[in-house]
Amino acid sequence: MRRVVNSPWRHIQRIIELYARIIALTSIAACGARDGRPVADTTGALVATTPLPVDMAAIPAGTFTMGAGAMGAMTMPNDDRPHTATVAAFVIDHHEVTNADFAAFVRATKHQTTAELPIPWETLQKELPPGTPRFSDDKLAPGSLIFHAPDHDVPLTDELVWWRWTKGANWQHPTGPGSDTVGLGQHPVVHVSWHDAGAYCAWAGKRLPTETEWEFAARGGLEGKTFAWGDDSITPARANVWQGTFPRRNTGQDGFVGTAPVGSFPANGYGLRDMAGNVWEWTADRFAGGMMDPQSADAPEERIIRGGSFMCHASYCTGYRVAARMHATPATSLMNTGFRCAADRRRYAVDAKPTGP
Numbered sequence: 001m002r003r004v005v006n007s008p009w010r011h012i013q014r015i016i017e018l019y020a021r022i023i024a025l026t027s028i029a030a031c032g033a034r035d036g037r038p039v040a041d042t043t044g045a046l047v048a049t050t051p052l053p054v055d056m057a058a059i060p061a062g063t064f065t066m067g068a069g070a071m072g073a074m075t076m077p078n079d080d081r082p083h084t085a086t087v088a089a090f091v092i093d094h095h096e097v098t099n100a101d102f103a104a105f106v107r108a109t110k111h112q113t114t115a116e117l118p119i120p121w122e123t124l125q126k127e128l129p130p131g132t133p134r135f136s137d138d139k140l141a142p143g144s145l146i147f148h149a150p151d152h153d154v155p156l157t158d159e160l161v162w163w164r165w166t167k168g169a170n171w172q173h174p175t176g177p178g179s180d181t182v183g184l185g186q187h188p189v190v191h192v193s194w195h196d197a198g199a200y201c202a203w204a205g206k207r208l209p210t211e212t213e214w215e216f217a218a219r220g221g222l223e224g225k226t227f228a229w230g231d232d233s234i235t236p237a238r239a240n241v242w243q244g245t246f247p248r249r250n251t252g253q254d255g256f257v258g259t260a261p262v263g264s265f266p267a268n269g270y271g272l273r274d275m276a277g278n279v280w281e282w283t284a285d286r287f288a289g290g291m292m293d294p295q296s297a298d299a300p301e302e303r304i305i306r307g308g309s310f311m312c313h314a315s316y317c318t319g320y321r322v323a324a325r326m327h328a329t330p331a332t333s334l335m336n337t338g339f340r341c342a343a344d345r346r347r348y349a350v351d352a353k354p355t356g357p
Helices: 010-018 022-029 099-109 121-126 194-203 211-219
Strands: 056-059 062-066 083-087 090-093 143-147 163-167 280-286 303-306 325-328 342-344
Touching: 056 211, 062 211, 083 211, 090 211, 099 194, 194 280, 211 280, 211 303, 211 342
Parallel strands: none
Antiparallel strands: 056 090, 062 083, 090 342, 143 163, 280 303, 303 325
16 A cells, blocks of 8 residues: 555644534633633742642753655654754653543633534634525534544545544544543543633643653653664664554554553653553643644644654554644644643752642
C-alpha cells in the first residue's frame, strides 16, 4: 500500500466541513478559557513552598533544537523546521489525566464536557448563510467522534471511512451509547476538548503545557533524537500504537487495541510516561502552520496536539515521533485525544517531601 503522509488530523478538517462548524461552536457552553488563551498560572508567588506532587516531574530550564525537518517517509505535513527553543523550568504530570482523575473533577465542579452539551441553534445560526433552515434537534444533539474499523481494505485518503460522528459518545461513554468506563479508571480520559482540558487543569491548580514545554519534556534530556527513547525503531514494548493493518485490524501485539492504562510503558529520561502513543495530548498553543502545510489566513482557530495515539501506524501516521505535531479546533473531541497538565516550576519546593499517596 502506498505510504500516505497526510496528517491523521486531516479527518478533523473534513468532518468539520461536513458538520458545518457544529463541533467548534459547542465551545460556547464549555467551561474554561473563552477567549482562546490558556488558563493563567497566577499562584506562583503564593505557594512557592508547596511540595511537588508525587505524580509530577520537575523539568529543568533548557535550550534545545525543536522540530524535526525532512525525515523521508516519517515526515508529516505539520512537522516544524528545526529551530532553537528555550524553556524556563517547569513541572509536568508524569502521565496523562485518567478517567478517575477526570471523574473527581466532574464530581467537584459538575462540569459538562463539550461532547455532552447540545449545540445551541441560536449561536450556530449566526455562522451559517442567512435563511438556512433550522437544524433538527437530532442534528444538534451532543456527541463525539468514534473510530470504527472497516471490514475490508480501504484507501488511506478517506478518513470518513473509519471516523463516525456518534450521538451520545463522550468521556463517560468512550465507544458510544451503552459503553462506560468501568474498569478503565487508570486509562487516559478521552473525548475531551481543549476547553475541557483547560478547565480541568485550572481546577487542579495547573495549566496546559505549551508546545515547547511538551516537546522538551518528551525528549527526556536527549538532544536531536527521533523518539522519546532515542533513535531505535519503535517496538510493541515501547509504546501503545497500532500493530497490524491500519485501519482494518489491530493485532494488539503491544497488549492493547485501544487505550492502555497510564504508565504501561517505560518512562523517558525525565520519568514521563506515554509521551509517545496511547492518546494525543492537547497543548496550550495555537497552530500556525507546518513545514509542508502552512495555515491559510481564513483557517479556523486550532490548537496543537502532540504525542500520537494508539491509532498511529507507520503506513499512515508517525505521530509517536517526539517532534510530530497535529492540530484541531478547540472544541473537537475524539476517542484518541486526552491531555496532561503542567505548571510553573516556581510554584513548588521540589526538594520538599512530595505530596500525594
